[in-house]
Amino acid sequence: MSTLQAHGLAVDLGKRHALAGVDLTLSSGRLTVIVGPNGAGKTTLMRTLAGLLEPADGEVTLDGQPVTRMLAGERARSIAYLPQGGTVAWPLPVSAVIALGRLPHGEKPDDLPPRGQEAVAAAIHAVGLEGFENRPATELSGGERARVLLARALATQAPVLLADEPVAALDPRHQLIVLDVLKNQARAGRTVAVIMHDLTLAARFADVIVLLNQGLVADSGAPEAVLTEEGLARNFGIQAHVSHEDGHLVVVADRPLPVPGHGNAAPALK
Numbered sequence: 001m002s003t004l005q006a007h008g009l010a011v012d013l014g015k016r017h018a019l020a021g022v023d024l025t026l027s028s029g030r031l032t033v034i035v036g037p038n039g040a041g042k043t044t045l046m047r048t049l050a051g052l053l054e055p056a057d058g059e060v061t062l063d064g065q066p067v068t069r070m071l072a073g074e075r076a077r078s079i080a081y082l083p084q085g086g087t088v089a090w091p092l093p094v095s096a097v098i099a100l101g102r103l104p105h106g107e108k109p110d111d112l113p114p115r116g117q118e119a120v121a122a123a124i125h126a127v128g129l130e131g132f133e134n135r136p137a138t139e140l141s142g143g144e145r146a147r148v149l150l151a152r153a154l155a156t157q158a159p160v161l162l163a164d165e166p167v168a169a170l171d172p173r174h175q176l177i178v179l180d181v182l183k184n185q186a187r188a189g190r191t192v193a194v195i196m197h198d199l200t201l202a203a204r205f206a207d208v209i210v211l212l213n214q215g216l217v218a219d220s221g222a223p224e225a226v227l228t229e230e231g232l233a234r235n236f237g238i239q240a241h242v243s244h245e246d247g248h249l250v251v252v253a254d255r256p257l258p259v260p261g262h263g264n265a266a267p268a269l270k
């Protein structure tokens with residue numbers, strides 16, 4: 001059981017308050033989906049939650065321990081982070097790239113002990129990459145590569161998994177497969193948070209939705225409580241139609257609202 005918490009988190013990037021006082025609790029067993037308009041601060045929040053950015057104010061704790069004070073190895077074993085649009089620099093076989101997820105455990109990718117081999121095999125199976133093991137990771141499509149990088153994060157078997165837009169490059173079938181994997185990770189007791197832009201998919205899989213806007217948590221809670229037509233107008237600047245079909249919440253964006261001066265990006269530093 002791992003609880004990742006942000007307490008009054010403020011992060012400045014360049015001349016912007018990317019985060020301006022975020023309080024957030026990510027609990028084990030739950031899939032939290034972070035949504036919000038472009039520039040709202042979602043990636044900044046996730047990178048700070050992963051201990052990769054030092055906040056100007058406030059702190060992030062994992063089970064009460066500040067993440068920026070954890071040793072790098074301990075943090076990498078505890079928090080798996082999948083960045084947005086990750087790339088693979090070297091033409092390593094897919095299985096070797098995924099095996100890199102075992103490095104935080106001191107396991108060498110070319111000499112994995114049985115538990116490392118099991119973790120890699122389970123990750124390959126989870127994202128449907130059987131048959132790709134020996135392909136050079138640089139010779140894959142964008143969606144295939146995205147699944148390799150997710151598998152690398154899964155192979156770490158960290159109790160906390162943070163994924164920045166893990167399904168953005170995927171076809172509809174693989175979006176569902178990957179979100180099922182992430183949901184199952186949460187059901188198995190992990191603490192899982194993902195960033196997504198597809199609000200209908202977010203509503204379908206999220207236990208909790210956190211809506212970020214202008215560096216602040218504008219709303220959080222169950223999908224039907226957060227993804228309301230009024231909330232979407234206020235926070236995304238869109239007129240949307242929210243309905244329920246076959247038990248699923250469906251969000252259709254109809255048109256952008258002409259809100260004068262509507263800016264969703266982080267406010268400039270005074």
Ligand SMILES: Nc1ncnc2c1ncn2[C@@H]1O[C@H](COP(=O)(O)OP(=O)(O)OP(=O)(O)O)[C@@H](O)[C@H]1O
Pocket residue numbers: 013014015016018036037038039040041042043044045265266
């Ligand atoms: N390196 C940087 N230097 C200065 N400002 C930055 C930097 N990176 C991001 N920002 C600004 O910080 C704010 C938050 O950016 P962030 O990437 O966290 O947004 P986001 O919600 O993830 O957006 P998107 O949906 O477009 O991915 C934005 O206003 C952005 O312009």
